[in-house]
Amino acid sequence: MIKIDIVSDAVCPWCYIGKKRLDKALNKYKKYKFDINWHAFQLNPSMPRNGMDRKQYLFSKFGGENRAADIYKQIELAGLSSGIEFNFGQITTMPNSFFAHILIEYSKEEDLQSDITEKLFNAFFIEGKDIGNLEVLLEIARKNNIKNFSKNIFSERKDIIDNVQISDNTSREKGISGVPFFIINNNYAVSGAQESEVFEKIFETCLLEEKN
8 A cells, every 4th residue: 555645735736737747657657556635735725715816916926927928838737738728718817725625535434546646737727716715615526426425515514624724734844835745654755846757666666665
C-alpha cells in the first residue's frame, strides 16, 4: 500500500494538471494499492465568500490582463500536454473555494474524494461554473452519488468545517506555500505539477522499500 497525501485547491489550474499527471502514473501501477487523501489549501483565503469578478481578480493578482494572458497561455499549453483543454474564457467569477473543500472532505466518507475533485476541476476550468456557489456544489454532489449532502452540511458539520480549516493551517505551518504538493508514504515530497515519471520513480522506491 502506497499512501499519497495531496495538498490542493479546487481553483488551482496547476493542481488539475498535477492530478492528471499523477493519474497517468497511477494507471501504470494498477495492480498495486494506493491510499489517496486530498487536503484543503486555499490559494486565496481572503477571497470574499461570494467570490469576485474574474477580470478584477486577474488585474489585482497579476497587474493587468496582458500579464495574466501570458501566464495563462503557459498553463493552457501545459494542460494540453496532460489532456486538459482549459476554457478560461468561460470563467466569469473567481470563487471562494472553502465550500468546495467542504464537499471534497465530505466525499471522503463515500470514498469518492478523487472523483469529486476531478468533477470540481472540470466544472470550474472547463464549464466555467462558480464552484463557490452552494447550488452548484449540491448539483455536483447529486450527480456523483454523494449521499445525504445538503446545504446544512456547510453550516452544521463542524467536524468537516474544522478539518478543512485545520488542513489549510497545518499545511502553511509546514511551510507549504504553493500547490499542488504531494507527500508520498509520509516520506517523499513532490512540489508542483511534476511529470508522471517523477511519481513513477517514487513509486518504484516505495515498492522496493516494502520488499526489504
